[in-house]
Amino acid sequence: MDLAEIDSETIDRILEMAWEDRTTFEAIELQFGLTEPQTIALMRREMKLSSFRMWRERVTGRDTKHLKKREFISGRFRSQNQRGS
Template identity: 75%
Template sequence: MKLPELDSDNINRVLEMAWEDRTPFEAIELQYGLQEKQVIALMRREMKQSSFKMWRKRVTGRNTKHLKRRSFEGGRFRSQNQKGS
């Protein structure tokens, strides 16, 4: 599978976004042009096999990783105690 050229900082950011439960694959595609299959291939290439298997098991079927499957409209929960708007 052909992956676009990404520098190490962008690869690290894609891995971080893919690891996060609430970041949908669509957000990664919008920012980096990587489809879900390409993200999976990148994760497989960049991670240890055991870490990849653990991630893959966790995100398979996870509704929050796909915008169309989400049951909520808003973004992340924000406590009233947090700073910022």
């Protein structure tokens, strides 16, 4: 998905999902077609610099943001707004 084509409501939802610690980048890609680097670029573009830096510091190396690094898979909460299985 091209970042320029995303409407403001979708941007808000992507930012919300990216900000959540337990929502993986893979879930964002599944629902919106944005890869991790595209999600990071969107966060950089849409957030204040200080907020972006705080978010990057928090999510860098965080296992819960990457599906393959998680210790848990089943029984996790899934928002009704989220697609996928």
